[in-house]
Amino acid sequence: MPSDAAAAARQEPITRPATPPDIRLVVTDMDGTLLDADGRIPDEVWPLLAELNRRGIVFCPASGRQYATLAEQFAAVDDGGMVYIAENGTYVVRGGTELSANVLDRAVVAWITTSIRQLVADSAASGERADVGVVVCGKQSAYVERSDEPFMAEVRKYYRNHRVVDDVTAVDDDVIKVAVFDFGRAEHTVAPALAALTGTHKVVVSGEHWVDVMNTTANKGVAVRGLQRDLGITPAQTMVFGDYLNDLEMLDAADWSYAMEGAHPEVLERARHRAPAHTANGVVRTVRAVLGLPAHA
Known part of the structure; x- marks a missing residue:
């Protein structure tokens, strides 16, 4: 029998724009968004990240997870310049250097x-x-x-x-x-x-x-907007993926904002677009479709 992911891939067509947009920044939540049903980074992510890097597109995980956890998860592909939005936007690190921290009293x-x-x-x-x-x-x-x-x-x-x-x-x-x-x-x-x-x-x-x-000054959206300013990237050049309430503000920071299939109702309402479920490799498939990349580039 076909897998659930394969069935979902057939049932959830992704809208391809007539002309691929000039995307310079891809930001994605982790749990319920990029990670698979077992909480792992899908194998298909790694060749996509290599292609994004080749094209000069910045990839940034944005998570409630700790910076050290994110850095460990992406250690195999981080050449020292990767950006991490950790702890729901309260701690942003690039190339091992703190860009911002929002400290609680x-x-x-x-x-x-x-x-x-x-x-x-x-x-x-x-x-x-x-x-x-x-x-x-x-x-x-x-x-x-x-x-x-x-x-x-x-x-x-x-x-x-x-x-x-x-x-x-x-x-x-x-x-x-x-x-x-x-x-x-x-x-x-x-x-x-x-x-x-x-x-x-x-x-x-x-x-x-x-x-x-x-x-109140800390959330993923504030972190994404700060990163956009630092890199000279606009919301029109930004793709964002999320599934839960801690992703709401960062969806507002991107013209290409995606709610995962099965996301919280408020996220589905807030995002401009839909992506297949995380169990169907929705982030990778959507990025490839929108940018016009071959399935296994």
Whole structure:
């Protein structure tokens, strides 16, 4: 029988513009967007990146993942000049050099941590234990207090550099984001617990199980626009791919903005175009179709 990806490829034609646009920058989210169903970078990505590089087109992963994690994932093709938008836009690095960092006030980090500790205590008292954990994201490392294997397995997926500490509010590092993982639905538990911050900070549901807190001046869109300015690239020369709420602002930064099949409804509404699902290699197929590249160039 044909694979699900092969069936999707037949059922989801990609609109090819009459004339390929002058794309200079391709930005893509990772989870639910570029990565396959197993959370891996598809093999087809590597020849595409080589072709983009040959054409002088900048490729940039933009993720809630840690910079060290992204750099490790693309180490085989990074010649020292690749750009990474990490930690949902709070940390941007090019060629190993920090381009921007948006540091959280330590009092806010303490408030978030205390609120989540209280959420866990209150839920335990009511008999409905909230199974959540805080990840304090610094420039050097991510810091956690929980050390059980189910939680650490989730942390390792996104944070290559991580440490277990007694108190995440006391770490000696610039904190750029606080992430909270919920084994249940983060939108229904963690997000309400942090609702008091929404007037002063960015509280974003970045996946089914994750909520990220950052300064209001930090998001993937701000990072993309800053990169465009640095490189002299316009929104009309930019392609962006995303699937979840932490991708909304960066979709606004590109004329060629794509929501993946199966994306969050708000993302589907915000993006100008559609791409096949991440399980059907949608980013690679769309870039090739729009730029007029052969299937295996």
